[in-house]
Amino acid sequence: MAKLSVPDLAPHGLPRPDTGLYSRVLEGAIPVQDVGLIDAVRRGRVEPVAALSSFEGDKVRLADGSEPAPEVVIAATGYRRGLEQLVGHLGVLDAQGRPVVHGPRTHPAAPQLHFTGYSNPISGTLRELALDARRIARAVARSSD
Incomplete structure (x- = not known):
């Protein structure tokens, strides 16, 4: 099927x-x-690319060693959050490894970094993802003006 x-x-x-x-x-x-x-x-x-290895300043380094200059990075980390190694050093995660802010809000230590999908709302995750996506898109558009 x-x-x-x-x-x-x-x-x-x-x-x-x-x-x-x-x-x-x-x-x-x-x-x-x-x-x-x-x-x-x-x-x-x-465009799917190799796994993200690290952020270095304004550069993105992929597991294959390449350093593309993307407009947006969407890190699909799967069921386990897996954010500690990627962004833990920025101070944007709580003790359980969850982002302290989500949706259109950003942490002062990472003003252009948005998170969605790291909660389990009673209204439904897919619904909240769709709402957050729109809010994040508007926030990104405002920040690039």
Whole structure:
């Protein structure tokens, strides 16, 4: 069924998983519904790259050693937050490794760094992600004026 509903994105850097959805759920993966990513990748509006290794000043270093100059970085860290090594040194995380601010708000130590998806709101995570995405986009647009 997945092969019919989700096109092969391997030529774009997103290979199809080796195991099926049910097997991945049993391993602890959380299914994600596509809300435009597939189309954005196919049209070249989103470019998957190697894993993010570090931020160094205004540079981004990837695991393959390259240093692109992206307009935006979206770090999909999966079920585990995994933020401590990436941004822990900035003082933007609480004792449990969760961002202390989210959505359009930013921490004074990292004024252009936005977080979303690190809470479990009663209204539903996907709904909140959509709302945050709009708020973050407006905040980024205001900061670039």
